[in-house]
Amino acid sequence: RKEVEQDPGPFNVPEGATVAFNCTYSNSASQSFFWYRQDCRKEPKLLMSVYSSGNEDGRFTAQLNRASQYISLLIRDSKLSDSATYLCAVNSLGAAGNKLTFGGGTRVLVKP
């Protein structure tokens, strides 16, 4: 099983609709979870950290399910500018360092 897995998509979303997708991780010792947005050939940009209690930032909601080892991202009222690849990243904290393990990304295309 891959360390971090995502549905590659694309998710074709009508403008204004809601879209949600998950990311599964295999290491139960993982401690921190993040969603990044990556536009074509650009750097990953931190969208939000994912907390145990779930968290919301405007139209974006992230959830963590430790029992089933997945995180989710929900985008409400999708905008054309939300079209991007969404990367989940998992961090197994330790004294050695804080490497992020990334999923392959979920591509979202918002269409008028």
Place this chain on the structure above:
Amino acid sequence: EPEVTQTPSHQVTQMGQEVILRCVPISNHLYFYWYRQILGQKVEFLVSFYNNEISEKSEIFDDQFSVERPDGSNFTLKIRSTKLEDSAMYFCASSDVRTSYEQYFGPGTRLTVT
């Protein structure tokens, strides 16, 4: 808003040549990282650096790679003898323990080995 910067944005080199990729992390961050992304593939961890030493490295980070913090602001990745398969986007990132290790990425250096 503070950001990570990287130079050059694009580097073309011949196989076997040495390249140095440069990064200026966010000024109050203490943890520094290099990642790479081969076209069409995942972002992959290369190395993390803290307190002037490597704290973790991946299997990719073999003897041809090295990192250095030559002064108080720069963080460099050196590839000693480049191979065709080193062609990728190289991202530098930095983080601060006070923000739960959230890592902020620079714009990347596109390395093309011919």
